[in-house]
Amino acid sequence: MAINADVLLDRIRLKNRLRLWRFLAIILAALLLAFFALKDNATFLSSLPSGDYIARVPIKGMILNDKEFIKAIDKLKSDEKVKAVILDIDSPGGTTVGGEVYYETLLELQKEKPVVSVYGTLAASAAYLLSMPSDRIFARKASLTGSIGVLMKAPNFGKIAEKVGYDVDLIRTGNLKGEPSPYSEMSPEVRSVFQDSVDNFYNVFIDIVAKHRKLSREEVIKLADGRIYTGLQASKNGLIDDIGGEKKALLWLHEKKSIPSEIPVHEITIKNKKSLFLEMFGSIFGDNTLIQKEFYNNGLLSIW
Numbered sequence: 001m002a003i004n005a006d007v008l009l010d011r012i013r014l015k016n017r018l019r020l021w022r023f024l025a026i027i028l029a030a031l032l033l034a035f036f037a038l039k040d041n042a043t044f045l046s047s048l049p050s051g052d053y054i055a056r057v058p059i060k061g062m063i064l065n066d067k068e069f070i071k072a073i074d075k076l077k078s079d080e081k082v083k084a085v086i087l088d089i090d091s092p093g094g095t096t097v098g099g100e101v102y103y104e105t106l107l108e109l110q111k112e113k114p115v116v117s118v119y120g121t122l123a124a125s126a127a128y129l130l131s132m133p134s135d136r137i138f139a140r141k142a143s144l145t146g147s148i149g150v151l152m153k154a155p156n157f158g159k160i161a162e163k164v165g166y167d168v169d170l171i172r173t174g175n176l177k178g179e180p181s182p183y184s185e186m187s188p189e190v191r192s193v194f195q196d197s198v199d200n201f202y203n204v205f206i207d208i209v210a211k212h213r214k215l216s217r218e219e220v221i222k223l224a225d226g227r228i229y230t231g232l233q234a235s236k237n238g239l240i241d242d243i244g245g246e247k248k249a250l251l252w253l254h255e256k257k258s259i260p261s262e263i264p265v266h267e268i269t270i271k272n273k274k275s276l277f278l279e280m281f282g283s284i285f286g287d288n289t290l291i292q293k294e295f296y297n298n299g300l301l302s303i304w
Contacts (some may be wrong), residue, residue, distance in 0.1 A: 049081070053266045054250070054259065056086045062303075063094030063126040065101050072270045073105045077112050083263055084114040084253050086246060087134065093125025093303035096150060096201050102130035103208065110135070114257040116249045119143040119240070124228060124304035128239075129205060132212035135257070137240040138249050139231035146239060147304035148209060148224035150202045152194060154180035201300055213238055228304055 055076050076082050109115060110133040117131040119139035124147035131137055168183050179190045210220045215238055223237055234240045253259040
């Protein structure tokens with residue numbers, strides 16, 4: 001039986017509406033799931049032991065300006081039951097501000113408690129910097145560390161913009177306002193200014209390493225060309241103290257810091273992570289999105 005054209009069109013419109021509402025329902029469900037099930041979780045120092053213990057503090061992933069980390073370390077510093085702290089580090093580094101904040105926080109901790117660092121696969125750049133306030137640094141033979149240095153990303157979309165016919169008119173108060181621009185090449189003046197900024201914190205980094213590793217500034221500069229070192233290489237050139245893991249670190253604490261060997265090690269939980277969904281859609285639910293991290297200048301970095 002032939003179907004009237006108007007009836008056929010009505011059916012098509014109805015199907016399209018159903019598809020649209022199904023799509024919107026799926027998107028809404030995904031938004032609700034991401035927001036409630038994967039939203040930010042900030043927890044620290046949960047389920048602490050009743051007696052004396054050695055605190056193991058995991059430092060993993062990107063080093064950022066983490067307020068929860070500061071709170072947790074301050075509590076460990078004032079807790080009389082904490083007899084020593086082991087920094088369990090596995091990180092490529094992060095922002096220079098993050099490295100500086102961690103360093104200063106741990107420097108205050110070291111004044112009150114014995115602190116040792118144990119490197120895992122990677123402890124580079126800002127992650128190496130933050131480990132400087134350690135009474136002793138241990139690494140595996142194949143651990144990667146060093147990468148002493150600073151960088152700044154300045155993406156340039158000028159050629160892409162030119163191809164698609166996109167132009168930007170810029171009104172500003174000075175030649176350096178809004179620089180580096182993602183739509184033009186760096187001028188020599190702009191490059192010089194930002195190189196000075198990078199060099200400025202690089203010198204701070206050098207001085208911190210020289211102070212804590214008891215090396216001359218000239219010795220550190222020779223090692224600080226950005227390269228990575230294995231644990232064995234780092235041990236030979238004085239960037240770390242010893243080859244080994246947590247077991248060796250505990251033995252050292254017992255022998256050198258008189259920490260009783262029977263005291264248990266308790267891992268401290270410090271969580272302050274955003275879900276991947278919130279990272280991707282930070283303009284709606286937060287900030288510091290993946291897109292921003294990749295394509296825009298978010299300050300100086302110390303990362304390998």
